[in-house]
Structure formats: structure tokens, C-alpha cells
Amino acid sequence: MSGPLLRNRWFVGSVGGTFLLLVFSVFVGFVWLPSAQDDSLFKGLLNSICSAAGVPRSWLGEASAPVTSPVKVSEVVMTPTTLDGPASSGAVGRGGTLALRCTMCHGLRGVSNSQTPTLAGQYASSIYKELRDFQSGARVSAVMAPFVADLHDQDLRDLSAYYASLPRQQSPATQDLQSAPDVVATGAPMRNIPPCGSCHGRLTAKLGVPWLELQPRDYLKTQLEAFARGTRRNDTSAQMRNIARNMTTEEIDASVSYYTGGQ
Amino acid sequence: MIYNKRLILAHFWLAFALFGVAILLGEWQMFIRSPLHGWLRNADLYYRSVTAHGTVMGYVFPTLVAMGFGYFISEAALGQPLVGRRWAWAGYYMIIVGSVAAVVPVAMGLDSVLYTFYPPMIGNAFYYIGVVLVVVGSWVWVALMGINLYVWKRAHPGAPVPLAMFANVAGAYLWGWTAVGAALELLFQILPVALGFATTINAGLSRVLFSWTLHAIVYFWLMPAYIAFYTIVPRAIGGRLYSDSMARISFALFLVFAMPIGIHHLFADPEVGAGFKVVHSIFTAMVAVPTLLTVFTICASVEIAARLRGGKGLFGWVKALPWANPQMLALALSFVMLGFGGAGGLINMSYQLDSTIHNTQWVTGHFHLIFGGAIVIMYFALAYDLWPHLTGRALLNLRLVHWQLWLWFIGMIVLTFPWHYAGLLGMPRRMAFYDYTAPGMFAEGVSVVMSTIGGAMLVVSAALFLTVLIRNHSAARVDPEPFTFSRAVHEPVSLPWALNGLGLWLGLMIALTITNYGYPIVQLIMTPEGRVPPVFVGGKP
Known part of the structure; x- marks a missing residue:
């Protein structure tokens, strides 16, 4: 140049x-x-x-002011770090002590013999979210509300850590995806139903969502029907209400049977 | 004279072997989501396959072809042994290690994040580290291409740089700069979260950084094909390149206009202002200039060959072309696919029209037609042209070569035309299954079956391609004439500085990156509320 x-x-x-x-x-x-x-x-x-x-x-x-809901809605924001904190060491021990009040329904080691959820090995994030919702009234239960009313946030975290640390029951071999009902493995795309397994286990898991395997039959069915009727509404973005409402009775029965291991 | 045949063959063979495996995954995906197969019980298998197919076909395969071809050009065009041979091998091994590190966790189901990463989805860190290694391995090549040209220029002051090397280094620098976007995304956004050092990720910023890479990477894939258009085809069909300067201007313009256009991939993203989308849309349109320059120059070069062979008349010369020559055939088929693919691309790059096909199967159809069709068919052609020079053996199966090229062309049309159509009907992309029993989805089912048939033809064609190359290694030994590139009608004696080096065009490339990406990137960095928690796949709940 x-x-x-x-x-x-x-x-x-x-x-x-x-x-x-x-x-x-x-x-x-x-x-x-x-x-x-x-x-x-x-x-x-x-x-x-x-x-x-x-x-x-x-x-x-x-922008107009946000609309306030006439009913109580869940205020829990779950992130991968929600349960991290300075007091996370020793949480299992403290939770074990607190859990004495839970044993009459949820079993000595978190395995329920009545129609209440089995908590052993459940994700801490899921237990914590439900406890907070019981406390705030976003999830309504006449039985649970008095048990959690006087607990501090740290108590809820400790309880969650304790139950998450207990050994999960062994799933029966029949519970693989090949034998799973369609709604569990594939959902129904045209009815906006994603596969149950994509959040609740077998395919993948999502934060704050419970692992459903080996939960009691009556409990699962009651909850699905409550979502469908709209009487349970602590699913943050109404995702379970929208799914359950679009499920047929047969699909509800099939998915419940699958997750309860055919009990 | 080719000095490092083993190095070049190693790159090509690894590229084509991976291609041979990944194409099977692609056809499997097509079959799985067609009505010919029931719904997958474990949809994750599909997403693993998409991740592996895309990673190999998008990142590893074209990079290795560009590298192998680049080393070849450096030695053949400059007439000097490759400087930095050990570094070249080091880069090659880095790509092997990176590919293994990336593909193993994908196969294990730990990284079904698709090859475009999709933050805030986060998978196992090994996948991202593997991709980074592949990129770093290819940067060794970028540096070596620059160094080899520099060494040659010092030994030949003032002499015109051979066109093939000019274009090759343009492609290398383009890749070097465009890969920076994805590298920044991986190193500063995704890996800190995947390794547990950070708990939130700025998904919008990550997507903008990825778009920096996402479109220019297409022109990096395209460079070897365009180099073959300009420097191999005219020689192979017995003609001359119509204009050496036009070729240089085309490559320079690709360097300038490939970069500042990536936000057209984000037309539906809310985190980028509409003004920048319009600017990127207009700059995308500018890519038509070097593309049409190329079509014109190559058609003129081909006409020269035809007239030298006695072709007459306004269009009668077309008959005089050497259609039996694989280079001629590949060029013609490539141009047809480039024409259709380019026409479809006009829809994608238009801010308004894009909304009708955004994230539908149209988009996958489009990039398969352009990359898998127009570009990859030229990868085949250049392999056919180079192979005898690399192995010293004759490439005799011309009939098989013809079958292969035609089958690739027809297969690609049968694959992608119905694919575009399914997109127009609104069929979303990246889903493992579709409910074809639903009213109104029957037509989509038919088109996916057609695409599956097209894909099967491509698998057969790929097998033929590999067969031709493998057979060559045991064919009769020949002593091929020294390799030459096309000669121009007017061969350059002295070139203006702007066409004998890349400085001006690199400057424009970087300046336009700053004007078109600077503000959106800074704005997103300054938006801490854009940071969101990751969604882990395949492991932690």
C-alpha cells in the first residue's frame, strides 16, 4: 500500500x-x-x-397494578440454591428430632402404611415447598395446618433434609418405561399433557416436583382429582390443574396404578 | 507437492468416519418421529441423538474438513511444507479428545441439551469442555494458516497470494473470530454453572453470544465449498476462472458480512431490541452480494470451458459441458440446492416473514438443504479431486461416483422439500413425537414419511461415498500429475493491497461486530435481573 x-x-x-x-x-x-x-x-x-x-x-x-388473587397462592420460589444456607450442616439430625411429630401418619422411617405420602427419599425441595404451602394456606389441609403452624423456616428446611436422607424404597421391576401407560411415558401432546415421567421420575426430574413412585394409591388419586376440580391450587403456574383437567378417568387410574406399583 | 499427506488424510478420514456415524443418527431421528414408528417410550433417547448428530455434523465434521483442506491448500498453493506440523497434529488430537469428551456424556443421557446448548438448560460439564477442546484445536489451525501465509509472504515480497490460500486464510480468520462468541458463552456463562461455581445464568446474554457464532459458522462451513467452486472446478472441467479479482472480492465480502447478522436467529427473542433485529436483517440481505457474485463468476467460468469445448449459441453451450466429470455434476447439483436453499433463506432473514416459520421444521429443512446439500456435496467433490493426490492411487469408480452424487442430490430434495412444507403447516421442530391421529395433522405425517425416504437415500449415498474412498486405498498405484488450482483468464501479476491481504476486511469485520453486537451485549451484561437459575438435565433435580 x-x-x-x-x-x-x-x-x-x-x-x-x-x-x-x-x-x-x-x-x-x-x-x-x-x-x-x-x-x-x-x-x-x-x-x-x-x-x-x-x-x-x-x-x-x-402498566396497571397487578391483580391480587382472591385465594391464597403459593409464594415459594424454588431455585437450585433455595435450600442452601449456612445452617445446612446438622440439618438431618435436627430434622430427625422434629420428625417425631410426623411419625404417626408418615411412618417411623418415612414409609407410610396409611394413605398419607411416603416421605423417605423424597426430594428435599418438594417437601420444603409443600410444607411452606401448608403453612401459608396455599395448600389446604385441616390435618397438616396445625402441625406446621408453629414451625420456623429453618425447621422446614431441617425436616426436608431429614426425609430426603432416608433410604428410598426399592421400585418393583415392572415399573420401567416400556410397560408404563402412555400418559406416563409420552403424555398426550394434542391435549397439552406432557408425560408424567418428564417431571415426576423415570424420564427426568424437575426442581420442587415430587418423586411419585410407591406413593399410596388413594393419596395420588385424591390429589389428581383435587387438581382437576381446582380444589388444590398450590401448583405455581397451574400446570397440574391444566394437566389433570385434561386427563381422562382411565388415564388417571392408569398413572396412579403405575406409580403405586400396582398396589 | 503435498508434503504432509498423512496429516491431511487423518483429518479427512476422521471427518468422514464421524459423518458416516452421525448420518445414521439423523435418519433414525427422522424415522422415529415419522408415523412409521410408534412413539418413543423414552423421549430422551431422541434428544441425545439430536445432540450428538448436531454436535458432530455442525461442529466436528465441517471443522475437520476445513482443516484438512486448509493444510492441503497451504502446501499445494504456497509450494512450501507446512510450518508447524507438530502443532497441527496437536490440534488434531485435541479435537479427538474433545469429541470423545463431548459424545460420551451425551450417550449416557447427561447432556440432552441439544447442540445449541439452550441455557438455562445445563448438562454435564464434560460435554461443554469437549466442545471447547474442539474449538481450541481448530484455533491451532487458524493460527497455522496465518503463520504459513506470513512465512510465504516474507519469502515472496509483493507477489500475489494464490487465490486458494487467500480464501483459505479468510475462512480461517472468519472461524477464529466467529467461534469467540460461543467460546465466551461456554467459558463465562455455561461452564461456571455446570462446574458449580455459579448458581445463575444470564440466558439472554448467552443466546446473544451464541448468535454471534451461529450464523457466521455457516459461512465457515461454506468456505471449503466456495474454494472448490473457484479453484478446483474450472480446472477440473478444462476451463479457466473468469475473474480472479471477483473471487477475492467475494471472499472478502463473506468475511465482512458473515459476522454482523446473527441476531436474525433471535427474531422471536424478547431480550434484543427490535432496532438491532432490523439492522441485522438488512446486513443479512447483503450476503446475497458475494453469493450472487460467485454464481455469476462460476457460471461465466463454466461457459468458458463449454466454449473451449466447442459449445455454441446463447444457451447451447450448456450441452457441451463435460457432464460426465464429477466436479461438473457436483457443481451443478450444488448450485440448484443453493438456489432453493437461498430462496428459503430469504424468508428466514426477513424480520416479518420469519414469524410464520420461526422454530418450525422449515428451519431444519432449510439448513439441511444449504449445508447438507449445497455444501456437503462439494465436500464430496473436493475429496474425489484430492484423493488420488493424497493416496497416490487411481480413483476409478466413476460410475459409482455419479450414482453417489445424484443419489445425494435427489435424496436431499426428497428429504428437505417435504420438510419445508411440514414447517409451513406449522409443525414445530425439536420434538420426539407428534400425534398424527389428531385432525389436521395427517398432511404433516405424509410429508415426514417422504422425508424419511429421502433420508434413507442419503444414507445409501453416504455409504457409496465411503466405499469409493475406501476402495481407492487398494486401487492401482498411479503417479498423478502435480496438483494445480484453476488458472484465471487474466492471472494476477500484481494485486492491489486490499486484495492481496485480509487486513482491511478483518478490520471491517471486527468494526461491524462492535457496532451490531456491542450495545446488545453490554446492555445484557448490565441487566443482572436477566440472570436465572439453571435447569439441570439428566442428573440433579
Whole structure:
């Protein structure tokens, strides 16, 4: 290359052309198209540029106040770190002591002989979320409410850690995916029913969702029907209500039989 | 003169062997989600397969082809042994280790995150580390290509850089820069969470960084095919390249316009402002310029060959072309697929029209037609052209080669045209099964069955391709004439500095990356509320 850059036709042509193209496309994207919208947000040059850049200046100002629910809804936000904390060491021991009050229904070692949930080996995140919901009233139970009313948040965490640490019962061999009913393995895509197994075990697990294997039959069926009727509503985004409502009676029976190991 | 035949063959063979395995996964996926097969009881198997197929076909296979071809070009075009041969082997082994590290956890079901990563989904760290190793291994090649050109330029001051090497280094630098986006995403967003050092991830920022890589990677895949268009086909069919300068300008423009356009993959994403989407849409349209320049130049070069062979008339010369020559056939089939694929791409790049096909099967159909069709058929062609020079043995099965190329073309059309159609009907992509018994989904079922048949033809074609190459290794020894690239009608004697080096174009590439990506990236970094908890797959609840 010889001579100053600005006299070089290759430099001037390529850089100048690219710059003009950039100016043109910025004008189209940030000024022309936004101002062609008949929308109060895009009135004025600064407004249209800011909106096009993804920095709206007045959206929140126009938003109406959030609607408050007439019934109690779950306030638990589960993240992978919700249960981490400075007091997580020794939680199992403290939880074991607290759990003495739970044994009459949930069994000595978390395995229920009555129609209450088996808690041994259940995910801590799931137990914690349900306990918090019982406490707040988002999940209604005349039996559970008095038991959790006086517990601190740390107590709930300790209880969850304790039950999660107990050994899970062995699943029968019949509970593989090949023999699972369709609703468990594949769901029903056209009715917006995802496979039960994609959250509740066998396919994958999700945070805050219970492992359902070997739960008592009556308990599972009652809960599914409560979701379908809308009398249980502590599923945060109404996902279980929407699923259960779209399930047929046969599908409810089949999925319950599968998870209870055919009891 | 090719000095490091083993190195080049090792790259090509690893690429084609992995391709041979991954294509089986692709056809299996097509079959599984067609009405010919019942619903998978464990849908995760499907997502494992998608992750492996995409990782091999998108990252490992084209990278190895570009690397092997790049080493070949460096020695054949510059006429000097490769500088940094040991480094080249080190990069190669890094890619092997990376591929194994990535594919094993995928097969175990620990990383069904699909090859586009999809944060906040997080899988086992080994997968991401494997992908990083593949990228780092390929960066060794990027550096070596730059160094080899530098060494040659010092020994030949002022001499015109051979076109093949100019284009090859353009492709290498393009990859070096475009891979930075995904590398930043992996190193600063995904891996800290996968390794347990961080508990939240900025999903929007991760997606923007990935889009930095996501579109320019397509032009990196495309470079070997375009180099074959310009520097192999005209020579192979007995013609001359119509214009050397036009070729250089095309490669330079790819370097400039491949980068600042990736946000067209994020048209439906809320975290990027609409203005940037329009800007990226307009810049995407600019890619038509080097593409059409290439179509024009190559058609003109082919016409020269035809007229040299006695072709006459306005279009009559087409008959005089050497259609029996695999390079001619591959070029023609590639252009047809490029034409259809490019036309479909106009829909994808348009901010408004994209919404009709966004995340439908149209998109998968589109990139299979462009990459699997127009580009990969040229990978076949260049392998056929290079093989005798690498093995010193004759490539005799021309009939088999013809069958292979035609079968690939027809298979790709039968695969992708119904695939586009299914997308127009609204069929979403990336699902393991569809309820074809539902009213209104019958037509989608028919089109997926057609695609499955097309895919089967591709599997047969791939088997033929590998057969031709394997047979060559035991064919009669020949002494091939020294390898040459196409000669231009007017061979460059002295070139303007802008066409004899890449500095100007690299500068523009980086400047446009800053103007088109700078603000969205900074804005997302400054948005801490964009950080969300990860969703772990295949392990922790």
C-alpha cells in the first residue's frame, strides 16, 4: 500500500460503503420503522430510538397494578440454591428430632402404611415447598395446618433434609418405561399433557416436583382429582390443574396404578 | 507437492468416519418421529441423538474438513511444507479428545441439551469442555494458516497470494473470530454453572453470544465449498476462472458480512431490541452480494470451458459441458440446492416473514438443504479431486461416483422439500413425537414419511461415498500429475493491497461486530435481573 489511507480508493470505498450501509440500516431500524407504527410509545425521535434499542421509556408507567388473587397462592420460589444456607450442616439430625411429630401418619422411617405420602427419599425441595404451602394456606389441609403452624423456616428446611436422607424404597421391576401407560411415558401432546415421567421420575426430574413412585394409591388419586376440580391450587403456574383437567378417568387410574406399583 | 499427506488424510478420514456415524443418527431421528414408528417410550433417547448428530455434523465434521483442506491448500498453493506440523497434529488430537469428551456424556443421557446448548438448560460439564477442546484445536489451525501465509509472504515480497490460500486464510480468520462468541458463552456463562461455581445464568446474554457464532459458522462451513467452486472446478472441467479479482472480492465480502447478522436467529427473542433485529436483517440481505457474485463468476467460468469445448449459441453451450466429470455434476447439483436453499433463506432473514416459520421444521429443512446439500456435496467433490493426490492411487469408480452424487442430490430434495412444507403447516421442530391421529395433522405425517425416504437415500449415498474412498486405498498405484488450482483468464501479476491481504476486511469485520453486537451485549451484561437459575438435565433435580 502506498500513500495515505484516506486517498486509497479501496479503503475509502469499502469503509465508506459499509458505513453508509450501517447508517441506512440504523435509520430504518431505529427511526423510520418505529415512527411508522401508530403507537403512542413510538412518538418522538428519542422514544422511537430507545424503544428500538430495547430500552422502553414509558412501558412501566402505563402498566396497571397487578391483580391480587382472591385465594391464597403459593409464594415459594424454588431455585437450585433455595435450600442452601449456612445452617445446612446438622440439618438431618435436627430434622430427625422434629420428625417425631410426623411419625404417626408418615411412618417411623418415612414409609407410610396409611394413605398419607411416603416421605423417605423424597426430594428435599418438594417437601420444603409443600410444607411452606401448608403453612401459608396455599395448600389446604385441616390435618397438616396445625402441625406446621408453629414451625420456623429453618425447621422446614431441617425436616426436608431429614426425609430426603432416608433410604428410598426399592421400585418393583415392572415399573420401567416400556410397560408404563402412555400418559406416563409420552403424555398426550394434542391435549397439552406432557408425560408424567418428564417431571415426576423415570424420564427426568424437575426442581420442587415430587418423586411419585410407591406413593399410596388413594393419596395420588385424591390429589389428581383435587387438581382437576381446582380444589388444590398450590401448583405455581397451574400446570397440574391444566394437566389433570385434561386427563381422562382411565388415564388417571392408569398413572396412579403405575406409580403405586400396582398396589 | 503435498508434503504432509498423512496429516491431511487423518483429518479427512476422521471427518468422514464421524459423518458416516452421525448420518445414521439423523435418519433414525427422522424415522422415529415419522408415523412409521410408534412413539418413543423414552423421549430422551431422541434428544441425545439430536445432540450428538448436531454436535458432530455442525461442529466436528465441517471443522475437520476445513482443516484438512486448509493444510492441503497451504502446501499445494504456497509450494512450501507446512510450518508447524507438530502443532497441527496437536490440534488434531485435541479435537479427538474433545469429541470423545463431548459424545460420551451425551450417550449416557447427561447432556440432552441439544447442540445449541439452550441455557438455562445445563448438562454435564464434560460435554461443554469437549466442545471447547474442539474449538481450541481448530484455533491451532487458524493460527497455522496465518503463520504459513506470513512465512510465504516474507519469502515472496509483493507477489500475489494464490487465490486458494487467500480464501483459505479468510475462512480461517472468519472461524477464529466467529467461534469467540460461543467460546465466551461456554467459558463465562455455561461452564461456571455446570462446574458449580455459579448458581445463575444470564440466558439472554448467552443466546446473544451464541448468535454471534451461529450464523457466521455457516459461512465457515461454506468456505471449503466456495474454494472448490473457484479453484478446483474450472480446472477440473478444462476451463479457466473468469475473474480472479471477483473471487477475492467475494471472499472478502463473506468475511465482512458473515459476522454482523446473527441476531436474525433471535427474531422471536424478547431480550434484543427490535432496532438491532432490523439492522441485522438488512446486513443479512447483503450476503446475497458475494453469493450472487460467485454464481455469476462460476457460471461465466463454466461457459468458458463449454466454449473451449466447442459449445455454441446463447444457451447451447450448456450441452457441451463435460457432464460426465464429477466436479461438473457436483457443481451443478450444488448450485440448484443453493438456489432453493437461498430462496428459503430469504424468508428466514426477513424480520416479518420469519414469524410464520420461526422454530418450525422449515428451519431444519432449510439448513439441511444449504449445508447438507449445497455444501456437503462439494465436500464430496473436493475429496474425489484430492484423493488420488493424497493416496497416490487411481480413483476409478466413476460410475459409482455419479450414482453417489445424484443419489445425494435427489435424496436431499426428497428429504428437505417435504420438510419445508411440514414447517409451513406449522409443525414445530425439536420434538420426539407428534400425534398424527389428531385432525389436521395427517398432511404433516405424509410429508415426514417422504422425508424419511429421502433420508434413507442419503444414507445409501453416504455409504457409496465411503466405499469409493475406501476402495481407492487398494486401487492401482498411479503417479498423478502435480496438483494445480484453476488458472484465471487474466492471472494476477500484481494485486492491489486490499486484495492481496485480509487486513482491511478483518478490520471491517471486527468494526461491524462492535457496532451490531456491542450495545446488545453490554446492555445484557448490565441487566443482572436477566440472570436465572439453571435447569439441570439428566442428573440433579
